[in-house]
Amino acid sequence: MEWRHRHVIDLDTWDRSDLQFIMEQSRSMDELLDRPIKKVPALRGKLVVNLFFEASTRTRVSFELAEKFLSADVVNWSASGSSTGKGETLRDTAWTLEAMGADAVVIRHGAVGAADYLARKLRKSSVFNGGDGAHAHPTQALLDLYTAWKKLGDLDGMKMAMIGDVLHSRVARSDIIAFNRMGVKVELSGPATLMPRDTHALGAEFREDPRDALKGADIVYLLRIQRERQEEGMFPSLDEYHQFFGADDELLEFARPGALVMHPGPINRGVEISSTVADGAQSMILGQVRSGVALRMALLFVCLGGANQ
Amino acid sequence: MRTLLRNAILFNGSSMEDDPTDILIVDGTIEKICSGTDAGQADRSWDLCGLVLCPGFIDLHCHLRDPGQEWREDIISGSLAGAAGGYTTLVCMPNTDPPIDSPALVRYVLEKSGYGKGTRVLPAGCVSKGRKGKTLAEMGKMALAGAVLFTDDGSPVGDSNLLRLALQYSSRLGVRIMEHPEDSSLAFGAQVNDGICSTFSGLKGWPTAAEAADISRGISLCRDTGVPIHFTHVSSGESIEVLRSAKYSGLPVTCDVTPHHLSLAEGSVISSGYDGVFKVNPPLRSISDKDSLWEGIADGTVDAIATDHAPYHLDEKDLPFQEASFGIASLECAVAAVLNEWHRRGKPFPMERLLSLFTSGPSSILPKEWKWLGKIETGSPADLTVLDPELEREVDVKTWKSKARLSPWDGERLKGWPVMTLVMGETVHIDRESFKGRG
Known part of the structure; x- marks a missing residue:
């Protein structure tokens, strides 16, 4: 297949065949991760810059591993340690990176x-958001899509319940697009103060009661609750949040038996997820982390020209 | 000096004349409105066949950034931009640095505007000292010095008691209060319309209720004091509805809408990949809000179209959306943007209705001594705007007189342009190409 995306900015321009192709590419990369020597020379001689303006450990490390397993040259450019802190504009940073010969830039902002x-x-250069x-x-x-696809196969006609601060x-905005495109119905729940104005336009149904959202769900996706949101007064307390929307064994009963439990991490135990669920048999949380490396390898590989060679 | 404008389609501020009309200008004053005049009577003569001759256009709301932010715009560049955009009178906002809150600064604007060969510039003064929203500015002295509106624009007069006092106090001055309608707690941190745009982008949403709630408060205070109040850059259908019913009940409330809210919607923010050029306060709204503004024009709820021309340096706008400044620069294509949209909508009402919003509409909101603006009458100073409603032309910000170098319409082909502007009989702008062979 002819790959047509130079950048990965947002998934709104991706169709199902793009997603399908990336799933399959990710599976090949996933197999590499099982080998005793994980490194392949696919991106040898390519320069990838990880440009992080926000603190991030998981995403940055996951990208960095993917880049290194593909033998790219990797530079970590963190905003606090660079001229950005002194007020350089993003435009000037961009031009500087290009002048240095970056083939790809991963940006968190x-x-x-x-x-x-x-x-x-x-x-x-290619840009990875x-x-x-x-x-x-x-x-x-x-x-996330790859994790679910690997486990459940064809996702068409399945249902995902997404609970939390949409x-x-x-994560929610991108996941709804991705899962919708693969034929998954998404239902949302959480305090109404943490829902966007028009969930329909986003492609998801809002249910005031999380039990309704979970009914018959094949995937239960929990979003991280930021403490700041409570401090801003968007809901009364973390404890009250957990009581109504936290995923514990009791709430999970409403989903389809054996439904996958997913979370982008890092998790807040006792807030959006109880420890029994986080560490339980249905939890895919660590599987997601591994999938992340394989998926990012696949993306870097195809966007930097590997798939068309 | 005798200038003759011949064979024009004349819009006198309220209606269109049926027959081609001539206007003879002698030493800056309209001497005669007639027909079939001999060109030999004048030193200079133009044939305006097929063009619409209007009272000079008035912009009740623009930011000329002077004093204090001259890297964005100044009174001279703004007044030249206004002339090129078909305006003969601009009212500049007082959210400068320092804010225009004293008679000295009012006089500064009036004096500096005299240095340029552009549009007349009239200053609006602040409602509150330092535009801080705490105590009344010296509105009486500013009115005497020549302030034509009072506003804390950029911010609302958030303190309801202060707004009430301002209405009561300014009543005898005959200078209207212009409120920037925004409930600041509802708009706090907001970036885009609370609708499709906030939903998709994750940017903080700006509910239309933030505007309508403040307008409702202003209407209550208007009813309470009996003093007129003007609401600027009204952007939503909900606000139009509230204003419509207030007008219906006979309250002296007026409002203006902007060319960008009339011709653009929130979808542009998304489709442009979050380009800061579309970032503005109040935000671009939904298609249905935009339709409501046009309905408000059709039924007379809207009194004026005002640009809210808000120029910035490229470096303040060419940033990721969330970091870009709020404001759209439009003086030089505002009239074209509105006429183009009127064409695009299949001319939903006669052109007179639209033209009155640039002329008699805004002049009715200004103090008495400026009531002659917005009309074409024998004996009045010759402030005139000539339009070619069929002319199609591409917007090119590189040619602008304004210091702004960024516009949502850059590169767009718009239909309907001002081609000549006269202030007190002086030609401050002429589109040479349009006038080839018309001399």
Whole structure:
């Protein structure tokens, strides 16, 4: 298949065949991860810059591992240790990176649209969005999709319940697009103050009662609750949140037996998820982490020209 | 000096004349409105066949950034941009640095505007000292010095008691209060319309209730004091509805809408990949809000179209959306953007209705001594705007007189442009190409 995406900014321009192709590529990479020597020379001589303006350990390490397993040259450019802290604009940073010969830039930024912006400013490099504000986190969505696909096979006609702070979640926005495109029905629940204005437009149904959202769900996706949201007064207390929306064994009863439990991490035990569920047999949380490395390897490989060679 | 404008389609501020009309200007004053005049009577003569001759256009709301932010715009560049955009009068906002809250600064604007060969610039003064929203600015002295509106624009007058006092106090001055309608607690941190745009982007949503709630408060205070109040850059259908019913009950409330809310919607923010050029306060709204503004024009709820021209330096706008400044620069294509949308909608009402929102509509909101603006009458100063409603042309910000170098319409082909602007009989703008062979 001819791969048509130079960048990975958002999944709204991806169709089902793009997603299907990436799933299959990820599976090949996943097999590599089982070998005693994981490194392959696929991106030898390519320069990948990890440009992180927000603190992130998981996403950055996952990208870095993927880049290293593919033998790319890797530079970690963290905003606090660079001139950005002294007020360089993103435009100047972009041009500097290109002048240094970056083939790909992975960007994590607190401002919505930062990855779009970077892609507009770069003439040759590929841009991978590692999360922009509350807008999009496409690689997380793809790794979630891959995790579910690996476990459940064809996802068409399945149902996902997503519980938590959808309003501030880039993970939710990207996951809803990705799972919808693969034919998964998504139902949301959480405090109404943490829901976006128009969940229908997003492609999901809002249920006030999480038990309704979970009814018949094949996948239960829990979103991280940021403590700041409670401090901002968007809901009264973490304890009250857990009582109504926290995933414990009792709530999980409402889903289809054996439903997958997913979470983008890091988890807040006792808030959005109880320890018994997080560590239980249905939990895919660590599987997601492994999938993340394979998926990112696949993305880097195909976007940097590997698949078309 | 005798200038003759011949064979024009004349819009006199309220209606269109049926027959081609001539206007003779002698030393800056309209001497005669007639027909079939001999071109030999004048030193200079233009044939305006097929063009619409209107009272000079008035912009009740623009930001000229002077004093204090001249890297964005200044009174001279703004007044030249206004002339090129077909305006003869601009009202500049007082959210400068320092804010225009004293008679000295009012006089500064008036004096500096005299240095340029562009549009007349009239200052709006602050409602509150330092635009801080605490105590009344010297509105009486500013009115005497020539302030034509009072507003804390950029921010609402958030303290309801202060707004009430301002209405009561300014009543005898004959200078209207212009409120920037925004409930700040509802709009806090907001970036885009609370609807499709906030849903998809994850940016904090700006509910239309933030605007309508403040307008409702202003209407209550208008009813309470009996003093007129003007609401600027009204952006939503909900606000139009509230204003419509207030007007219906006979309250002296007026409002204006902007060219960008009339011609753009929140979808542009998403489809552009979150380009900061579309970031503005109040935000671009839904298609249905936009439709409501046009309905508000059709039924007379809207009194004026005002640009809210808000120029910034490229470096303040060419940033990721969330970091870009709020504001759209439009003076030089505002009229075209509105006419183009009117064409695109299949001319939903006669052109007169639209033209009155640039002329008699805004002049009725200004103090008495400016009531002659917005009309074409014998004996009045010749402030005139000539339109070619069929002319199609591409917007090119590189040619702008404004210091702004970024616009949502850059590169767009728009239909309907001002081609000549006269202030006190002086030609401050002429589109040479359009006037080839018309001399």
